[in-house]
Amino acid sequence: MQIKDFKNIYFIGIGGIGMSAIxxxxNSIEKNVFGYDRTSTMLTTELMNEGIRITFEEDLNSIPVGFRNKENTLVVYTPAISMNHEQLSYFRKNGFHIMKRSQVLGLLSDNLNGIGIAGTHGKTTxxxxxxxxxxxxxxxxSAFLGGISQNYNSNLLLSKNSPWVILEADEFDRSFLQLHPQIALVTSMDADHLDIYGDKFELEKSFREFVNQIKENGILVHKRGLNLQAKGVKTYSYxxxxxxxxYAENLKLVEGFxxxxxxxxxxxxxxxxxxxPGKINVENSIAACSVALLCGVSENEIRKALAEFKGVRRRFDYQIKEENIIFIDDYAHHPKELRESISSVRAIYPLKKITGIFQPHLYTRTRDFANEFADSLNLLDEVILLDIxxxxxxxxxxxxxxxxLKNITVPAQLCTKQKLLDLIQESELEVVLTxxxxxIDxxxxxIKMMLTEKK
Known part of the structure; x- marks a missing residue:
């Protein structure tokens, strides 16, 4: 059977950013869509408002009767889900058609002109x-994105006529090896996901495999300095x-942009x-413009699009922008991302005190990069560290x-999520960065409500 032949699509981990786009x-092509996720979030609420049904219970009774027919139900799961998950185990034992999210994305995009955008950071923006x-x-x-576009309030864009599809190519669990794009762009290959890869060499090896899956006569674009080549394709750097x-010339900051x-x-x-805003986002825009220009987008179209771009939810996302208080939310969770985010804020507000509230993500990543995290957080004026x-x-x-914490040299303290608002209430703040x-989202x-009340 092909994907189009299935009537029911069951998602395990539907609240994930990549899963929700699929x-x-x-849902847009009128399949019966149902999904499980562990907790309710803004994104699961949005999905439910669009008519997608979701359960937050893992037990088998929460699977609707109609989705227990293995002949017309496709099960899609994210690799972030444990293999011992009760529902996933049920579907496996009973012979259902089961696919990883990345496999589905590869099949959906295979007959289009795919633009696969990869990198250990920067790919979503x-x-x-x-x-x-x-x-x-x-x-x-069309586009399957790893973040919510503020211009379209979605991570899915659809076109009935365009042959182009933008794909966020995720290196986690080697997911991007399911893609065979016409064009591939790579932003970075810094050490990350060492719980998957073991070391940086293996991670870089996976990126080389990815770019060698570019279709014949395709295009590779990569950040200058990355050691990447692919056979039978044209290669460009940015x-x-x-x-x-x-690249950019005459770069200048004018009124925060x-x-x-x-x-x-x-x-x-x-x-x-x-x-x-943010200098790193200028680099990200150059990467995007390079692909657009290579595909025939005009100079005037690029000028207009850059001027009208509203950003990505949780990527340098202004929550409050007032004279006496600034609040920015950012997804940064790798030491290099932290450094770039904090440096960008510092460039815009060089005379203000910047307070960072950081929630480390994963025990393994914290273990592997503890010193690097501290080095990046030392760029702040003060640090509040939440639990992992x-x-x-x-x-x-x-x-x-x-x-x-032990390697942070600026004023810093540990705090639980439960006590954070009390701490904020007691603090003198100028620029707050989550x-x-x-x-943490x-x-x-x-936090926004409290800071607004304090103004």
Missing amino acids: ARYF VSTITAHIFKSSKLGC ALEEKADF YEFDLVYPQGIIKSLRFSY YPARELPLEGIDSSII LGAGD KLVEP
Whole structure:
């Protein structure tokens, strides 16, 4: 059977950002969509408001009767789900058709002109900027994104006519090896997911496998300095201000946003204004523009799209922007992402005190990068460290947030989520930055309300 032949699609981990985009796709083509997730979030609420049914109970009684017919039900799961999950075990034992999220994404995109955007960080923002540029141009596109585009309030974009599809190519669990794009873009290959790969060498090896799956006569674009080659494809590089095939000149900060000239192989686009803050996001926009220009998007279309880009939820996401209090929420959860996010905030607010609230993500990542996390957090004026968010992991003996704290040299303290609002209430704050990929997002609205009341 092919995917189109299934009437029912059951998602295990439907609230995941990548899973939810595929669930939205199947809902849009009028499949019966049902899913499980561990907890209710803003995203699961949005899915339910769109007519998708969701259970937060793992027991088998929560599976609707109609989805227990293995002949017309496809089960899609995320690798973040434990193999011992009660529902997944049930579907396995009873011979259901079961696919990983990445396999489904590969099948859905295989007959289109896929643009696979990969990297240990930056891929969500680059994917979303690229999708916005294409969607705003005569080319159009569909897109499966790893973040919620603020322009479209969704992580799924659909086009009936465009052959282009933007795909966030996730390296976790080697998921991106299910994709065979026409164009691949790689932003970074820093050590991460060492619980999966073991070491950086194995991670880089996986990225090389990914770019060698580019279709014949395709295109590879990568950040300058990455050691990547692919056979039978054209290769281009991009950078922020270093000389590359695509890079910025005359970069300047004007009223909190950057303006620059974009140099590319055919010429220069003068005086672009990117309406999304942060120097790292200028680099991300150059990556997106490189793909767009190579595919035939015009200079004027790029100029208009960059000026109108509204950003990505939880990526340098302003919650409050007032004279006496600034609050920014960011998904940064890797030491390099923290460094880039904090540095971008510092560039915009050089004279203000910046307080970072960081929730480490995963015991293994905290163990592997404790010193690097501390180095990045030392760029703040003060640090509040929350407990580690475990996600899919069980606790590791001796591993908690204190192993980061001991190497932080600026004023810092540990705090539980339960006591955080009380601490904020007592603190003198100017710029507040929430950082992390766990459930810190659930604290954003309460923090916003408290800071608004304190103004």
